[in-house]
Amino acid sequence: MDQRSLDSITSGDRLEGIFLVAGANLKTARNGKFFIPMTLRDHTAGVKAVRWESSQEEFREIDRNPFLRIHGRVEEYQGNLQIIIDTLEPVSASEAGLQAAEFLPRTPCDIETLERDLEQRIVSIKNESLRSLVVAILERPGLRDQLRVSPAGKSMHHAYIGGLLEHMVSLLKLADFVCDHYPWLDRDILISGVILHDIAKTTELGIDNGFNYTDEGQLLGHIVLCCNWIDEASRKVGDIDREVLLQIQHVVASHHGQLEFGSPKKPMTAEALALHYIDNLDAKLMGYMELFRSAKPGPEDSRFGSHAYMLDVRPYFPRNLDYQRPPGFTTPSSSPSRSSEGRDGTGPAKVTPGDGDLPF
Ligand SMILES: [Fe+2]
Numbered sequence: 001m002d003q004r005s006l007d008s009i010t011s012g013d014r015l016e017g018i019f020l021v022a023g024a025n026l027k028t029a030r031n032g033k034f035f036i037p038m039t040l041r042d043h044t045a046g047v048k049a050v051r052w053e054s055s056q057e058e059f060r061e062i063d064r065n066p067f068l069r070i071h072g073r074v075e076e077y078q079g080n081l082q083i084i085i086d087t088l089e090p091v092s093a094s095e096a097g098l099q100a101a102e103f104l105p106r107t108p109c110d111i112e113t114l115e116r117d118l119e120q121r122i123v124s125i126k127n128e129s130l131r132s133l134v135v136a137i138l139e140r141p142g143l144r145d146q147l148r149v150s151p152a153g154k155s156m157h158h159a160y161i162g163g164l165l166e167h168m169v170s171l172l173k174l175a176d177f178v179c180d181h182y183p184w185l186d187r188d189i190l191i192s193g194v195i196l197h198d199i200a201k202t203t204e205l206g207i208d209n210g211f212n213y214t215d216e217g218q219l220l221g222h223i224v225l226c227c228n229w230i231d232e233a234s235r236k237v238g239d240i241d242r243e244v245l246l247q248i249q250h251v252v253a254s255h256h257g258q259l260e261f262g263s264p265k266k267p268m269t270a271e272a273l274a275l276h277y278i279d280n281l282d283a284k285l286m287g288y289m290e291l292f293r294s295a296k297p298g299p300e301d302s303r304f305g306s307h308a309y310m311l312d313v314r315p316y317f318p319r320n321l322d323y324q325r326p327p328g329f330t331t332p333s334s335s336p337s338r339s340s341e342g343r344d345g346t347g348p349a350k351v352t353p354g355d356g357d358l359p360f
């Protein structure tokens with residue numbers, strides 16, 4: 001499709017094309033007229049947009065269709081770009097001949113390589129019944145297909161196609177470092193916990209209309225879903241040691257660390273603490289780099305980003321900061337070393353907190 005990519009627009013540009021709509025809301029302005037704030041996305045970025053002087057009928061049409069064909073102009077509003085939509089036409093996926101996933105940012109890593117890394121680590125789990133439990137969960141109908149595309153979050157970190165798998169493999173590598181450093185940790189529990197902790201995000205988040213919470217995601221969330229899946233799988237596996245099962249359930253249940261972040265329990269075992277901290281480390285560092293990529297400060301710009309909900313500060317981006325892939329990741333076009341070149345093209349969307357989105 002020949003249209004300007006959203007990561008290349010600047011204030012004053014005119015813009016036309018088809019974009020994926022996310023987060024459209026019908027609101028009433030002070031003059032009593034309806035307006036619709038929303039986010040327009042392509043695979044390079046998500047940019048805030050607004051349709052002034054709208055109507056309930058127009059909102060219903062937008063709500064029913066994933067795409068919008070628009071003519072608009074780009075303005076700067078409170079330090080950020082905003083698209084003012086002059087004309088719009090809601091477009092269904094079949095009319096556009098498009099799938100929402102084509103409009104979403106994507107991991108720079110090679111999915112097959114990530115899957116192979118994951119499979120190798122599953123095979124390395126020595127406790128046979130624990131390994132069978134992990135395998136039983138990964139064999140849930142449709143889960144492996146979903147895992148190839150799921151993001152790890154709606155907007156905070158790894159918020160792109162394949163982001164969940166990338167996050168899992170990143171944590172598997174961190175878990176190995178941690179287990180080498182603290183050899184008394186139970187590697188099987190930690191590795192299984194890493195694989196399972198966010199696995200239910202495959203059900204919690206859908207990608208058909210941007211990254212959105214499914215009904216199960218809204219009503220239960222990935223921690224409760226995963227604890228249910230573990231319970232179900234443990235009945236199939238049968239001979240799993242009761243204390244091992246309890247530890248795995250606890251590692252998953254407590255990985256957000258705080259009750260206010262959705263964990264029913266705080267970490268109470270060494271492996272649960274280890275998972276919580278490496279999960280937090282990966283989420284925060286990748287979230288920081290996503291903020292940097294989104295802010296794209298030029299040589300004359302302030303090095304402070306806007307306040308980030310995830311970090312609870314205004315991040316500072318030093319002048320010598322450059323995006324580098326996490327070490328050990330292989331992509332078709334890069335070596336696995338830390339000196340590999342930065343990401344190109346498919347950057348994540350501009351990051352703002354979504355409803356209920358948590359920093360893990
Ligand atoms: Fe989580």
Ligand SMILES: [Fe+2]
Pocket residue numbers: 167197198279360
């Ligand atoms: Fe996680």
